[in-house]
Amino acid sequence: MSERVAAHLAGRKDDILARLLTLIRFPSVSTDPAFEAGMRGAREFLLDRLRAIGLEDVRLLDAPGGQPAVFGSWSGAGPDRPTIMIYGHYDVQPADPLELWHSPPFEPTIRDGRIYARGASDVKGSTTIAIETVAAFLAVEGGCPVNVKLFLEGEEEVGSPSLTALIAAHRDILGADAMLSADGGGAAGKVPVLNIGCRGICALQFSLRTSKKDAHSGKVGGALRNALHEMARLIATLHDEQGRAVVEGFEAGAAPFTNALRAESASLPLDEAAWYAQFDAVPFGDPAYTVRERTTLRPTVEVNGLWGGYTGQGGKTVTPAEAHAKLTMRLIPGQDPDQAQAAVKAHLERHVPPGVALDFQFRQGGTRAYTLPAEHPLRAAAAAVLRREKGAEPAVMRLGGTVPITTIFKEELGMDSLMFGLATADEDAHAPNEFFRLSSLDEGLRLWPLLLTELGRMRPADFRSEA
Amino acid sequence: MSERVAAHLAGRKDDILARLLTLIRFPSVSTDPAFEAGMRGAREFLLDRLRAIGLEDVRLLDAPGGQPAVFGSWSGAGPDRPTIMIYGHYDVQPADPLELWHSPPFEPTIRDGRIYARGASDVKGSTTIAIETVAAFLAVEGGCPVNVKLFLEGEEEVGSPSLTALIAAHRDILGADAMLSADGGGAAGKVPVLNIGCRGICALQFSLRTSKKDAHSGKVGGALRNALHEMARLIATLHDEQGRAVVEGFEAGAAPFTNALRAESASLPLDEAAWYAQFDAVPFGDPAYTVRERTTLRPTVEVNGLWGGYTGQGGKTVTPAEAHAKLTMRLIPGQDPDQAQAAVKAHLERHVPPGVALDFQFRQGGTRAYTLPAEHPLRAAAAAVLRREKGAEPAVMRLGGTVPITTIFKEELGMDSLMFGLATADEDAHAPNEFFRLSSLDEGLRLWPLLLTELGRMRPADFRSEA
Numbered sequence: 001m002s003e004r005v006a007a008h009l010a011g012r013k014d015d016i017l018a019r020l021l022t023l024i025r026f027p028s029v030s031t032d033p034a035f036e037a038g039m040r041g042a043r044e045f046l047l048d049r050l051r052a053i054g055l056e057d058v059r060l061l062d063a064p065g066g067q068p069a070v071f072g073s074w075s076g077a078g079p080d081r082p083t084i085m086i087y088g089h090y091d092v093q094p095a096d097p098l099e100l101w102h103s104p105p106f107e108p109t110i111r112d113g114r115i116y117a118r119g120a121s122d123v124k125g126s127t128t129i130a131i132e133t134v135a136a137f138l139a140v141e142g143g144c145p146v147n148v149k150l151f152l153e154g155e156e157e158v159g160s161p162s163l164t165a166l167i168a169a170h171r172d173i174l175g176a177d178a179m180l181s182a183d184g185g186g187a188a189g190k191v192p193v194l195n196i197g198c199r200g201i202c203a204l205q206f207s208l209r210t211s212k213k214d215a216h217s218g219k220v221g222g223a224l225r226n227a228l229h230e231m232a233r234l235i236a237t238l239h240d241e242q243g244r245a246v247v248e249g250f251e252a253g254a255a256p257f258t259n260a261l262r263a264e265s266a267s268l269p270l271d272e273a274a275w276y277a278q279f280d281a282v283p284f285g286d287p288a289y290t291v292r293e294r295t296t297l298r299p300t301v302e303v304n305g306l307w308g309g310y311t312g313q314g315g316k317t318v319t320p321a322e323a324h325a326k327l328t329m330r331l332i333p334g335q336d337p338d339q340a341q342a343a344v345k346a347h348l349e350r351h352v353p354p355g356v357a358l359d360f361q362f363r364q365g366g367t368r369a370y371t372l373p374a375e376h377p378l379r380a381a382a383a384a385v386l387r388r389e390k391g392a393e394p395a396v397m398r399l400g401g402t403v404p405i406t407t408i409f410k411e412e413l414g415m416d417s418l419m420f421g422l423a424t425a426d427e428d429a430h431a432p433n434e435f436f437r438l439s440s441l442d443e444g445l446r447l448w449p450l451l452l453t454e455l456g457r458m459r460p461a462d463f464r465s466e467a
Numbered sequence: 468m469s470e471r472v473a474a475h476l477a478g479r480k481d482d483i484l485a486r487l488l489t490l491i492r493f494p495s496v497s498t499d500p501a502f503e504a505g506m507r508g509a510r511e512f513l514l515d516r517l518r519a520i521g522l523e524d525v526r527l528l529d530a531p532g533g534q535p536a537v538f539g540s541w542s543g544a545g546p547d548r549p550t551i552m553i554y555g556h557y558d559v560q561p562a563d564p565l566e567l568w569h570s571p572p573f574e575p576t577i578r579d580g581r582i583y584a585r586g587a588s589d590v591k592g593s594t595t596i597a598i599e600t601v602a603a604f605l606a607v608e609g610g611c612p613v614n615v616k617l618f619l620e621g622e623e624e625v626g627s628p629s630l631t632a633l634i635a636a637h638r639d640i641l642g643a644d645a646m647l648s649a650d651g652g653g654a655a656g657k658v659p660v661l662n663i664g665c666r667g668i669c670a671l672q673f674s675l676r677t678s679k680k681d682a683h684s685g686k687v688g689g690a691l692r693n694a695l696h697e698m699a700r701l702i703a704t705l706h707d708e709q710g711r712a713v714v715e716g717f718e719a720g721a722a723p724f725t726n727a728l729r730a731e732s733a734s735l736p737l738d739e740a741a742w743y744a745q746f747d748a749v750p751f752g753d754p755a756y757t758v759r760e761r762t763t764l765r766p767t768v769e770v771n772g773l774w775g776g777y778t779g780q781g782g783k784t785v786t787p788a789e790a791h792a793k794l795t796m797r798l799i800p801g802q803d804p805d806q807a808q809a810a811v812k813a814h815l816e817r818h819v820p821p822g823v824a825l826d827f828q829f830r831q832g833g834t835r836a837y838t839l840p841a842e843h844p845l846r847a848a849a850a851a852v853l854r855r856e857k858g859a860e861p862a863v864m865r866l867g868g869t870v871p872i873t874t875i876f877k878e879e880l881g882m883d884s885l886m887f888g889l890a891t892a893d894e895d896a897h898a899p900n901e902f903f904r905l906s907s908l909d910e911g912l913r914l915w916p917l918l919l920t921e922l923g924r925m926r927p928a929d930f931r932s933e934a
Contacts, residue, residue: 031779031781032779032781034780094777096779100681122683201784211748214564214897214898214899215895215898217771217797217897218869219867219868219892220762221769221797222762222765222797223742223751223758223761223762224743224746224748224752225749228770228792229710231699231773232701233699234699235699235703241820243689275690279680279682280678280679281822282692284822285689285690285691286689295689300688302784303693303699304777304787305775305783306776306790307774307778308773308774309771309772310561312498313500314498314499314830315625315672315795316793316897317560317769318771319769320771324778328684330689400688401684402685429683429686430682430684430784430785431682432680
């Protein structure tokens with residue numbers, strides 16, 4: 001029956017693309033309150049669409065202080081079929097630096113078979129594929145192969161700070177046998193790839209102060225600490241020359257690196273020269289690991305933003321009193337986000353000289369790394385689909401980024417997840433000129449019906465872990 | 468006759484204050500083209516005022532690409548009296564960070580006997596004293612004790628980039644026996660102080676690039692250089708732990724530090740504990756030197772601004788491709804600005820790792836340090852005034868900041884300078900909540916008539932150096 005559904009979807013490509021572009025035009029930047037209207041617009045569009053395709057119980061789910069999730073369900077497959085939570089998110093990263101975009105970030109522009117816009121790849125494209133797949137089953141077959149719960153989050157790009165509370169508040173309607181995520185790439189392209197895990201994350205922002213006020217560099221230069229000098233010295237202590245984080249206690253609890261992990265990571269070859277060439281950059285990082293290992297199986301400490309002093313036109317002869325930095329840490333299985341954050345904080349406090357004050361602003365929402373167990377039916381179903389469509393055994397890969405929902409749904413609802421998004425790693429997510437391939441849209445609209453059909457052959461009991 | 472002039476000025480304090488406040492209200496920020504109207508307003512106000520007090524040849528002097536200077540002269544004292552160039556500047560530093568001001572920076576507010584506003588201390592207050600002194604001599608006595616050329620610069624706060632060209636273009640009218648500067652503090656307060664020199668300056672701005680584009684820290688973290696990490700490492704190489712610049716070749720040509728310099732510096736005691744207490748900071752800097760020596764007789768490399776990555780609300784998981792820094796270097800006698808700048812540039816290039824690109828933006832207008840010769844009549848005249856008014860031998864001090872005009876007028880017109888401004892070091896010039904004391908305004912209006920009278924006792928020949 002997935003053939004009829006795929007044919008239906010293929011015949012409605014223009015409508016589906018139009019809806020995706022409409023969704024993209026809402027500037028749903030969750031991190032910045034200035035974009036509240038864009039967030040609201042995206043939510044209302046999705047609520048309307050879920051109602052229009054025939055889902056039940058369509059509504060917003062929320063928790064105090066957080067961004068609401070859009071929810072809708074369909075239970076017509078009955079109790080003998082598994083219930084699959086389908087996950088996507090409607091929020092996007094900030095678009096700046098705006099001046100580097102070749103077309104406006106929230107005015108999607110199609111060039112060379114690609115949709116250029118903030119959120120096109122991460123993750124409105126794959127979210128649209130998931131919704132339209134469900135819509136087509138309901139329209140063509142009058143029902144889905146599985147029971148479905150659509151859960152479209154609104155704060156993925158800020159680390160899902162209130163998601164745990166939101167789940168706690170709506171636990172009664174969120175039960176499912178497994179979760180299928182439109183976020184997390186790997187399904188698109190010729191090489192069959194199974195995305196079975198991701199790094200975790202925690203974040204830290206801090207300010208450094210050397211004096212109670214800015215001063216004239218001519219009057220104090222040479223005798224008063226400059227906050228920018230101190231910030232630079234402090235940031236420089238976080239890594240060695242090969243970029244390895246050298247923060248005591250940061251890797252506490254991390255699972256040991258094994259030959260099995262190395263072999264799994266090598267199942268998907270990477271042309272390292274080409275990888276660096278895309279950035280016009282030279283090789284870098286811990287030489288004991290491959291690039292894929294460095295970016296998926298090793299933890300990092302990254303400074304995402306750094307600022308202080310005069311940054312406008314021309315010059316200003318100031319000795320700045322304060323400087324600021326935003327950090328995120330990527331975590332591997334076994335690392336605890338709170339412990340990793342505390343280790344970085346302790347490192348900074350240990351390395352700051354006397355008379356320099358640090359002020360920490362913690363962000364909530366630290367997330368552990370996630371791994372889909374090897375024997376899980378989600379893996380079997382997705383492997384079967386990929387094998388058939390792409391003609392080879394899928395390689396196994398892990399995502400270097402973080403999909404907090406995978407960890408949170410496991411921790412809160414005992415539910416495992418498969419990431420089956422159609423985004424690819426070269427689409428400049430989180431950067432200027434983000435894009436999503438029209439070919440990936442087509443491919444997703446073939447693969448997702450197959451996957452739901454495959455999952456519909458299973459029974460709820462197949463999802464009960466014996467572990 | 469200076470008594471009558473001083474009495475005249477004392478009787479017109481309200482008018483003089485009102486004119487100073489009007490001048491301050493023009494937001495004449497020379498570094499930022501957005502403030503062009505403020506620059507123009509300040510110029511027009513000054514042109515009107517110089518004409519109103521009876522100066523001759525009142526006009527703007529300019530050079531291509533620069534900010535015009537306001538000029539006016541009076542030659543009624545005749546060829547047997549010296550001609551004194553009186554210097555001030557009408558441009559000011561940027562006011563940001565605006566949120567730290569307790570009252571708007573361009574709406575002067577009088578609290579506790581102080582005028583709070585950007586430019587009040589640096590240097591519209593002392594510039595007004597100079598103008599009003601000349602005005603009073605002309606009004607009361609019908610003439611000044613000396614011939615006068617008023618030269619009010621418009622680009623002091625950006626390092627006087629076009630001043631040399633401006634002087635070259637107007638050399639015919641700029642001849643004088645010596646220059647008396649309203650910029651450069653020291654004349655105010657109970658302790659008699661002669662300000663006899665200043666540090667030089669040069670500037671450098673650069674960008675650092677690690678990749679051709681920003682990237683998602685989840686996708687590249689651990690394998691791609693982060694521009695902020697590299698910038699921090701690079702800035703950290705500029706100084707040792709005690710804040711000493713460790714840049715090879717930076718001090719080339721610098722005059723050796725001598726016991727005579729140490730003694731001269733010690734002639735004006737400094738309460739170092741109180742100095743650090745004003746900043747709520749701990750002692751810092753080269754322990755081989757006193758705070759006064761560190762801030763006036765040692766060169767510095769200062770980062771005035773540093774920025775890169777995401778600096779807005781919330782977080783963004785980006786691995787930034789570029790970072791930026793603004794630097795200024797304070798120079799001591801003997802250092803060449805171009806050579807010092809080149810040494811810093813070479814240091815940065817030497818310390819940057821492979822694959823990291825630096826792009827330098829040089830600012831023109833480097834200035835050598837300046838010293839008024841020990842036997843110069845300007846010193847004798849000012850010392851006599853201060854001795855009489857404050858009842859003690861003046862201490863000799865050097866300014867840690869830079870008054871480019873002193874060097875430029877020496878190099879271009881062979882003219883020595885005395886800085887006789889009424890600003891004091893605690894007035895937060897270049898910082899939020901800059902202020903100027905009303906008592907300094909009163910004091911300046913007593914001291915400047917005395918100084919012009921004292922200079923009027925000299926003959927032009929007294930100013931011909933035998934060196």
